[in-house]
Amino acid sequence: MTQEIGGFAALGIHPSVLAAVTAVGYEEPSPIQAQAIPVILGGHDMIGQAQTGTGKTAAFALPILSKIDPARREPQAVILAPTRELALQVATAFETYAKQLPGVSVVAVYGGAPMGPQLKALRMGAQVIVATPGRLVDHLGRNDQLLSTIRMMVLDEADEMLKLGFMDDLEVIFQAMPESRQSVLFSATLPHSIRAIAEKHLREPQHIKIAAKTQTVARIEQAHLMVHADQKVAAVCRLLEVEDFDALIAFVRTKQATLDLASALEAKGYKAAALNGDIAQNQRERVIESLKDGRLDIVVATDVAARGIDVPRITHVLNVDMPYDPESYVHRIGRTGRAGREGRALLLVTPRERRMLQVIERVTGQKVGEVKLPTPQQVLDARIRKLTNGLAPLVSDAEGSHGELFDRLLGDLQCSPRALGAALLRKVTNGQSLSLAEIEREQPLVPNAGPQRERREREPFDSAAPRERRAPLPVSEGKARCRTALGTRDGIAAKNLLGAILNEGGLQREAIGRIQIRETFSLVELPEDGLDRLLGKLKDTRVAGKALKLRRYRED
Ligand code: AMP
Numbered sequence: 001m002t003q004e005i006g007g008f009a010a011l012g013i014h015p016s017v018l019a020a021v022t023a024v025g026y027e028e029p030s031p032i033q034a035q036a037i038p039v040i041l042g043g044h045d046m047i048g049q050a051q052t053g054t055g056k057t058a059a060f061a062l063p064i065l066s067k068i069d070p071a072r073r074e075p076q077a078v079i080l081a082p083t084r085e086l087a088l089q090v091a092t093a094f095e096t097y098a099k100q101l102p103g104v105s106v107v108a109v110y111g112g113a114p115m116g117p118q119l120k121a122l123r124m125g126a127q128v129i130v131a132t133p134g135r136l137v138d139h140l141g142r143n144d145q146l147l148s149t150i151r152m153m154v155l156d157e158a159d160e161m162l163k164l165g166f167m168d169d170l171e172v173i174f175q176a177m178p179e180s181r182q183s184v185l186f187s188a189t190l191p192h193s194i195r196a197i198a199e200k201h202l203r204e205p206q207h208i209k210i211a212a213k214t215q216t217v218a219r220i221e222q223a224h225l226m227v228h229a230d231q232k233v234a235a236v237c238r239l240l241e242v243e244d245f246d247a248l249i250a251f252v253r254t255k256q257a258t259l260d261l262a263s264a265l266e267a268k269g270y271k272a273a274a275l276n277g278d279i280a281q282n283q284r285e286r287v288i289e290s291l292k293d294g295r296l297d298i299v300v301a302t303d304v305a306a307r308g309i310d311v312p313r314i315t316h317v318l319n320v321d322m323p324y325d326p327e328s329y330v331h332r333i334g335r336t337g338r339a340g341r342e343g344r345a346l347l348l349v350t351p352r353e354r355r356m357l358q359v360i361e362r363v364t365g366q367k368v369g370e371v372k373l374p375t376p377q378q379v380l381d382a383r384i385r386k387l388t389n390g391l392a393p394l395v396s397d398a399e400g401s402h403g404e405l406f407d408r409l410l411g412d413l414q415c416s417p418r419a420l421g422a423a424l425l426r427k428v429t430n431g432q433s434l435s436l437a438e439i440e441r442e443q444p445l446v447p448n449a450g451p452q453r454e455r456r457e458r459e460p461f462d463s464a465a466p467r468e469r470r471a472p473l474p475v476s477e478g479k480a481r482c483r484t485a486l487g488t489r490d491g492i493a494a495k496n497l498l499g500a501i502l503n504e505g506g507l508q509r510e511a512i513g514r515i516q517i518r519e520t521f522s523l524v525e526l527p528e529d530g531l532d533r534l535l536g537k538l539k540d541t542r543v544a545g546k547a548l549k550l551r552r553y554r555e556d
Contacts, residue, residue: 011037014066016100021062024096025254027277027304030055030324035208036184037063043182045205047198051188052157053322053356054210057093060154060184064128065094067152070103073125077152080173082160083478084110084132084528090156091130104128111135111529112480122146133161133169134530140176147176158187158194165508167193169530174201188355210325219337220317222364223371224347224357232320232348233264235373239318239346240270240298242374242382247291248316249309249335250300251323261320262300269430272298275305303328309335319347322356326363346371376439383434387425476513479525482535483553484543487520491544497522500548504541505534523553 007028008021029037032050039046040063050056064077079094081087091108098104107121109131118139122129129136140146155161161170183202187194198205227235236250252258258274265272273287273296284305290296292311301309303323314336323329329347336343347368349357361368374382399406410420425434433439475481486492494515501512501524513525526534531552541548 007034008062011062012041012066013037013062014101017062017065017097019100020097021058023099025256025276026058027255027302030059031210031327032056032208032324033059033062035210036060039206039208040064040182040184041066045182045202046184047190047202047205047207048184048186049188049190049207049209050186051355051359053353054324056156056186057090058097060156060186061090061094061097064152064154065098065101065104068101068104068127070101070127072127072149074127074149075122075129075147076127076149077129077154078136078147078150078173078177079128079130079154079156080133080136080161080170081130081156082132082164082166084112085477086157087130087132094128094130098128106130109135109139111138111527111531115139132529133166133173134527134533137169137172137530138532140172144176147173148178150177150181152182153177153184155183155185155187155197158185158197159189159191162193162197163508163510164527165506165511166529168506170197210327220333220343220345222333222345222347222366222368224349224368225371225373227348227350227373229350233261235348236261236318236320237264237268238374238379240265240268241379243316243344243346245297245316245344247294247296247311247313248298248318249291249306249311249314250298250318250320251303251306251332252300253302253321255302257321258300258302258305262298265298265300270298271296272300275299275301277302277304279305303332306332306335311335315343317343317345319345322347322349322353326360329360330364376436379439380434380436383429383432383439387429387434473514473516476525478528479513480528480531481523481553482526482531482550484522484524484548484550485520486543486546486548487518487522489519490546492517492522496543497524497548500541500543501526501538501550504538506537507534524550526550 008018008026011029011034013021032048032054036046036048036056036059040060048056048059050059060079064079068076079087079090081090087108087110091106094106098106105121105124105126106128107118107126107130109118109122109129111132111134115138118135119142122139131139155170183205185194185198185202185205225235225239240248250261252261255276255278258276262272262274273290275284275287279287287296287299288309288311291299291309292313294313299306299309300320317333317336319329319332323332333343333345336345347357347360357368406417406420410417413420415423433442484497486497494517497515497517498509498512501507502509505526507527511527514523515525516523535550535552538548538550541550
């Protein structure tokens with residue numbers, strides 16, 4: 001076993017959970033994990049201030065799973081998440097870490113899916129429930145004893161939960177659990193409302209926060225690129241085409257990712273190698289030596305394996321996966337800009353990680369500007385520039401014997417100088433595409449995961465828009481579209497509808513999505529979670545003197 005796994009082992013998690021973590025390829029605990037795991041294992045209540053990307057899910061999943069009793073087929077832990085996407089993600093993480101724990105099962109309980117399978121999983125004795133509050137309250141409506149055996153509870157992304165108006169549901173859930181339970185709360189921010197919940201429902205909680213000291217990264221030029229997680233390798237390949245680097249170090253989170261990316265880059269013709277904790281120390285040293293002397297140009301590393309690398313020719317640091325915290329970001333990008341040189345640091349950011357980017361900017365006191373994915377035209381220009389730069393010093397050289405050879409080849413091959421030149425170019429460029437059409441074909445479109453896209457999805461309905469743009473819009477995440485027969489001919493405007501739903505439904509503004517007012521009807525997006533209860537609350541609501549009668553709307 002490598003030394004780094006000792007990092008997790010030393011925290012005291014269950015050996016089968018440790019084995020699962022090793023199998024996933026994590027090398028060492030992230031800072032929030034190192035601090036939170038012993039506290040949760042120790043049975044204390046806890047408040048953790050951490051956002052997505054810090055490794056917070058494993059910070060509570062690993063100790064909770066370590067404490068589950070597989071012999072008892074009843075709910076023992078409940079994790080509350082604000083959206084169904086997060087609930088699914090957390091449930092999948094629990095399943096991964098529980099792979100080697102026979103007899104432990106996890107159920108995801110969220111709205112918008114049939115109750116049947118969820119009820120069945122609960123009946124079968126799932127010990128871990130990962131739920132959105134609305135649907136969990138629906139389940140409690142059927143069985144008020146559902147949570148009576150809970151020993152551990154986690155409130156994940158508590159600030160988001162309150163923004164979505166789940167306060168009342170949370171109270172119902174807290175009341176349904178034994179007071180003796182252990183409670184853990186994670187939140188990116190700790191406004192007064194969250195502190196109030198903690199005061200009421202947690203017992204002498206320990207506070208955990210990763211200290212964010214201001215750090216300086218003066219000589220390093222930084223930029224970020226928005227990208228979807230599954231497009232990262234393609235995005236890296238394109239970026240490298242236009243970046244002028246000497247040596248580059250790319251950071252990823254797992255051993256497997258080091259291997260995958262290094263081989264993708266090798267296949268593209270780069271001199272690349274992986275560096276991770278599984279690679280023996282002497283082999284690691286050889287990789288670093290090769291990077292120093294130019295036998296390698298790219299090393300794809302995990303944070304652990306890259307510790308202490310000091311190679312002056314590194315001009316670029318590419319953060320393919322987000323670091324866990326600003327300190328490790330600063331540490332990573334400090335691999336460039338060595339020995340008084342300038343460096344460039346690039347960071348890939350997925351839509352969910354935007355907040356981490358802001359934290360990094362705050363801590364480093366520098367703006368990390370956005371770059372766009374290079375276009376095929378830019379890729380072509382870069383390829384031609386590199387070719388020209390490579391040839392320039394040779395052209396300035398006297399022709400020498402190669403000039404004579406060229407003439408001889410023209411005669412032997414019976415071709416024009418242009419045809420011979422083209423053949424030689426094809427050979428030196430190793431069949432690389434050097435026309436726009438070929439590059440467009442070879443590099444499938446990688447969409448920029450930019451904020452514009454999300455903004456467009458949230459754009460309110462524009463009543464002045466031409467008819468064809470009135471086709472049904474996709475429903476926003478976590479929302480359900482509902483319809484009322486009231487429209488502009490009934491004197492309804494968006495603000496009347498919004499006001500009525502907010503007041504009568506007891507919701508926060510953020511809980512309501514897009515509103516579309518038409519002549520004879522209107523559509524409004526409401527939280528999928530707890531929708532039936534909300535519609536029940538709004539049953540007698542009247543707007544502009546008429547019955548609202550909201551119903552779930554199904555587009556077929
Ligand atoms: P989270 O902050 O829980 O959303 O986790 C962010 C990502 O980090 C997830 O993709 C995890 O799989 C990954 N991750 C969590 N802990 C570790 C670790 N100790 N080493 C490597 N990757 C990790």
